[in-house]
Amino acid sequence: MAICTMEDTDVGRWFRLQRRTSAVIKYALLLALVVIWMFPVYWMFTMSVKTPLEREQRPPALIPSEWTGENYRYLFEVRGFQRYAVNSIVVAAASTGIAILTGALFAYALARFTYPFNLNYLLLFGVLILRMFPPTVTIIPVFVIFLNLRLIDTVWALIIANVYLQLPFVIWMMIGFFQDIPVEMEEAALVDGDSRLTALWRIVLPLAAPGLVATAILTVIFSWNEFLFALILAESKAVTLPVATSTLVQQFGILWGPMTAAGSLFTIPVLIFALIVQKHLVKGLTLGGVKA
Amino acid sequence: MTVENTSQGTQVTFDNVTKRFGTVVAVDRLDLAVSEGELLVLLGPSGCGKTTSLRMLAGLESVTSGTIRIGNTVVNDLPPRSRNIAMVFQSYALYPHMRVIDNVSYPLKIAGVQKSERYDLAREIAMLLQIDHLLDRKPRELSGGERQRVALGRAIIRRPNVFLMDEPLSNLDAKLRVQMRGEMKRLHAELGVTTIYVTHDQAEALTLGDRIAIMRQGVLQQVDSPKEIYERPANVFVGSFLGSPSMNFLDGTVRQEGGRAEFQGESFRISIPAHWLRALESGDKRADKGLILGIRPENIQIFHQIQDDHIPAKIYVVENMGNETVVGVDLDGHIITARVDADFEGEIGDPIGLRFNLEKAYLFDPETEERFV
Secondary structure (H helix, E strand, C coil), X not given: CCCCCHHHCHHHHHHHHHHHHHHHHHHHHHHHHHHHHHHHHHHHHHHHHCCHHHHCCCCCCCCCCCCCCHHHHHHHHHCCHHHHHHHHHHHHHHHHHHHXXXXXXXXXXXXXXXXXXXXXXXXXXXXXXXXXXCHHHHHHHHHHHHHHXXXXXXXXXXXXXXXXXXHHHHHHHHHHHHHHCCHHHHXXXXXXXXXXXXXXXXXXXXXXXXXXXXXXXXXXXXHHHCCHHHHHHCCCCCCCHHHHHHCCEECCEECHHHHHHHHHHHHHHHHHHHHHHHHHHCCCCCCCCCCC | CCCCCCCCCCCEEEEEEEEEECCEEEEEEEEEEECCCCEEEEECCCCCCHHHHHHHHHCCCCCCEEEEEECCEECCCCCHHHCCEEEECCCCCCCCCCCHHHHHCHXXXXXXXXXXXXXXXXXXXXXXXXXXXXCCCCHHHCCHHHHHHHHHHHHHCCCCCEEEEECCCCCCCHHHHHHHHHHHHHHHHHHCCXXXXXXXXXXXXXXXXXXXXXXXXXXXXXXXXXXXXXXXXXXXXXXXXXXXXCCEEEEEEEEEEXXXXXXXXXXXXEECCHHHHHHHHHCCCCHHHCEEEEECHHHEXXXXXXXXXXXXXXXXXXXXXXXXXXXXXXXXXEEEEEEECCCCCCCCCCEEEEEECXXXXXXXXXXXXXXXX
């Protein structure tokens, strides 16, 4: 028989070899990137559990030979980090909740309705201008306002400040997600007996869930990391983890042990939050509802 | 089956309804009455205002002026949920995060019907539509035809007063479309619910509609039964829009010589029936003003042997469709089409003779494009 398949020829063999080689190269590159990115995190964590002696060892040990919780004990028992952690959690959770709720409704209204006088565009752009101000420019007026409101050194001040900082981001993120949901689905719900609000609740929000979750994760991370406003608006009672961690940089040196322990602690809640909500981050939830 | 004939059809009336988007008039003074249990097809090219009319009836678009009634109720300012209508969208608009059974029973869920009860009814309707094996799937796992049935089921389940269908079959492939067309007709016969069906597909309109309403650029052109609208088109547009291949139009004038009247085209003349002349005179039409003769392809006969009363022409192209042959005819520079038997034989350029069956031809006024014979 004169028929030969691709596999029988040199060309076929060459293609298969090439495909296999390119896969190997791809995974090797990805692995290298993961190692490069993860190494500082790994280093921070191992530093935090090393004894002071091993920490100063040259060359440094890749794997700690002896584990100690001393640095963590120092943070909680001497520095009172539990209080700062509670402040941080309250501020991040409350500001994210408020920003997501109000921002999503704002974005939905702009995505679905056309307002007169070009208001859709003006409002959306106005919101962006808010974010264009460098926060440092607004920090003194904001401080004076909160001083007059007697909110300085309260978590309320930090919650409000974080909502102010995150809202433009939430609105700009969510408007895209809402625009991606076919309007016919909502119209079908309206005809099926829903009101605008129940259609929003039962049809639109479930479909926008991946967008809401992605936005919420980023908002939580931003609020959690926020330093400037926390530094200026809180003195002692409302101090958050980033500000408290910065106090470990002292006049005559950096307390590396407690510093790496604080850094590790600081990462954990965000990591847990992301792991919990990641299942909502599935793509293609709206697939199949309408014919593309 | 208990889902049969449970709904009472309700009359729908558009009374001088206009819709403007900014300066664009989408629907212009629409007057239309749909009777109880009727299936009315709104037909027209895209952008003619048919979908806008349907959306106004659904409450998804506001009405600029005029009144819309469902039954005796003016619904202009009622939200969609208070109109007791059901709609099937062109894109189906299923809820992608719900299973089929939840999609179908969604209107009942909103109405507050118990879960077991609404699921029972959904199963019953799924049987009717032959989707009972799909109830636990999500819309994304269904084919186009199956999604279409789910959308239909969701519309049927709430026993609405009126069904609104917005090109429900246009996303299906040709074979499935023909199959679903038949099922739509059967379903309408079983349920007897007043239905307004929007389409741009003339075959759907002709097969499904009790009556057809043809729209063009926001203006209603003609409302009539499919047979009537095909045989007695109100104007040039209706004549050309319905029928495939479409109607031929020839310019000319009517001349009288003695007792005989003739239609004088650019390159031919043909005797016309006496009653055409009477109609022309009573309609106060000056015959010499110019007229348009409209004739459908099936009313033109082709002869290879040219006789005196034939119109001489040449074959331009021959298209064999299997069950019939469509012949393009070169009539002195004008290409017209004729529909003849499948066994027709002829070569491009062959001289032929044409005979027009004028009993089934029309005269239109070239200015208004209205038909007067």
